[in-house]
Each structure stands twice: as C-alpha cells, then as structure tokens.
Amino acid sequence: MIKDALEYLLGLKEATIHKENDQVYSDQPLHLLKEPTPDMLTVNSLSSVVNYIQSHFDTKDKLMIHIESPTDVYVFSQVNANLNREQWLHAQALLPRFRFDHFYDTEEINIKLQSCFVRNDHRDIMLKIVGNIKEEAVRSMGDDGVSQAVTAKTGVATVGNVKVPNPVSLAPYRTFVEIKQPVSDFVFRMQNGPSCALFEADGGAWKLEAMNLIRHYFEEQLKTEIETGDVHIIA
Template sequence: MIKEALQYIVGLGNLEVHYENGQSYSTQPLHLLKEPTTNPIEVRSLSGLVEYLTSEFDTESQLMVHVSSPTEVVAFSTLNLNKNRNEYIRATALLPSFSFDRFYDAEDFNIKLQSAFVKNEDRDIMLKVVGNIREENVKTVGDDGVSQAVQAKVGVATVATVQVPNPVILKPYRTFVEVDQPESDFIFRMQNGPRAALFEADGGAWKLQAMRNIKDYLNAALEQEIVEGKVIVIA
C-alpha cells in the first residue's frame, strides 16, 4: 500500500521514489495530513454537560464520558485514523475557596466553615467553639499529643475551658454541587491568636467516593442515552 501511495504522489510532482532492502525512500520530505479535531465546549456544571449530551447538537454515533477527577468530566469520541479523539465538552466544577493545612484567624475560619462546608453536626460544634473563644491562648491537655482546650463562652455569662473537638467529620464542597459531597475525617488544630486549621486525614479516599457519586448521577441523568448505546460513562 505504501508503494501505491508513493507512486500516486510521484505522479503529482517532482518526486522520485527508490526502493532498497525492502524499504521505500523519497527525494522529498513527506508530511502527514492529520484529520482535524474539535475544541471542547467548557461548562461549569454536570447539568450543563447532561443538557448538551441529551440535545444531540453535534451528531456522533457514540461518545464516552470520562469522570477523570472529582472536579472534571470530559466527553469524547472514538479514535480517528490518526489515533486522536474529538473532545466535545468538558465540565469543570465551580467550588468555593478553602486551603487545608493553613491556619486562619478565628473570624475568617468561622466564615469559611459556613460558606465552604455542608452543614452537619461536627461543623456546628466547631462553629460554637471558634465563635465563642474568649482568650488568645490555646492549651494542650491530656498526654496524647492531640487534645487541645480553649477558654470559651458556654452560657449567657459563663466562660469555661472547652475541649477542642478532634478528629472531626466534615463535608466540604470539593466536587460538583449536583452530587452529594463526600464526608471524611479531618484533624482540627488551633494555635494562639487564636487561629484554626483543618488537615485532611482520609488518605484521599474522598476522591474515589466523589467520582462514584458523579458516575451515579450521570448514569441516572443519561439513562436513555446509555440504553441506546449513544453514551458510555466510566470513572
């Protein structure tokens, strides 16, 4: 087939082809003309991705939807002749800002807890502790190297030593808002100031759970397209 293709090209211009030791050589450089590929549409939600796929706006016999991370999903086609794919749409989660492993002052930490975390029991306990601190010093209590205590308001006019909860189970916004946010363990630490910080303590297991949640959401939202063989969802 290579010989036939080269012979056709020779007929179009001043190109000479030589055959030696079973291989083909040309007197001019040859460049591969690649098939064009698409630039993906960028959206910030799973619902936008689902709306695009169900609209069948761009006709394609079958698309694969890949949950590549807790914050990114991409839909692409099969390989073309050049072994490249057309990426049709990419969804990237829009998330509130929160830096783990960083100490915030009490006021900023209080605001972050309310704006970047789903309400649950441990979050509310932390809000009460951080929001009612009455002095700057943070004490270490016990002999386990973990427990801490602060002076906090515990009643209308009562101040007492309150133990800082640790570890805590929280649900920060770390994936698309359309799916359930994974719950995981965090180490809650405080410093004089007072300042507070959260440290992730689940080894990244939340990422796998988030990706499963996204896949479950897409399987339900694209059920008809999956049954018809138009869409395949992987994570």
C-alpha cells in the same frame, strides 16, 4: 541535488515513493495532513454535560465520558483516521476557595465553615467553639497530642474548658454541586492568636467516592444513551 531540493521546496517537484524489502520509502520528507478537530467547549455543571449529549448538537456518534477527577469531566469521540479524538466538552466544577493545612483567624474560619462546608453536627460544634473562644485563654491551651482544650464561653456570662473535637467529620464543597458532597475526617488544630486549621486525614479516599457519585449521576441521567451503547463512562 540543490536543484532538486529547491524544486521540492517550491512545490515543483513531487516526492518519489518506492517500496523495498516490504517497507515504503520516500526521497523527500512527508508531512501528514491531519483531519480538523473542534475547539473544546467548557461548562461548569454536570447537567450541562447531560443536556449537551442529549441535544446531539454537534454529533450523533458514540461518545465517551471521562471522569478524570472530582472537579473535571471530559466528553470526547472515538479516534479518527489520524488516531486523534475530538474533544467536545470539558466540565469544570466551580468551588469556593478553602486552604487546608493553613491557619485562619477565628473570624475567617467562622466565615469559611459557613460558606465552604455542608452543614452537619461537627461543623456546628466547631462554629460554637470558634465563635465563643476567649482569646486570652488560648495561651494556656491544654493538649495531649490528639485532642485540645480551650477556654470558651459556655453560657451568657460564664466560661469553662471546652474540648476541641478531633478528628471532625466534615463535607467541604469539593466537587460538582449536583451530587452529595463526600464526608471525610479532618484534624482540627488551634494555635495562639487564636487561629485554626483543618488538615485532611482520609488519604484522599473522598476523591474516589466523589468520582463514583459522578458516575452514578450520569448513569441515572443518561440511562437510555448508555443502554443503547451511544455513551460510555470511565472513571
């Protein structure tokens, strides 16, 4: 027994295969020699995915585009003989950093609103409030549980009570820049300091909208490949 084991480990003895009761047995452990698969490339845009697929640089086989999330898209092949997929490409969105549910001081929130959000009416209203708020007035903030009121500059030399909009409809940069950024509702709150924070209030519905927009983008850009059955999309 020991001799047989040593011979097998040294490659001097081959495993014996036999069949019994319609099942195949071996007197030694067997290890599957898997087909090699490529290292996955990483890109940062949807256009790179389109260019890669249309170039047929690595393969002309059928490909699947998997829209896993608003920020991650994968391209892979059909399963091989080992039931493994060749992972060709991973597109990961490059996004500005903004922490929801986190209070920023007025200078920080001013910069974040301009650099991390698409311009719209609600964003502009928030910028006016944040930029003109009187620091000493925040301590006497009026709050009915939903809306808030603060004292802010309403003219060149005048101040007055300004109602803080709530909820606010904003479009943060949260997905690939090639598609329209989804608009969703946020709860805008202010604290003494003054400091401001945004809280997501759509239950994550924007993610489904963003993934559908990514799908539509690929359907337009890869129309020929989809019609011929060379590319399939799941989201």
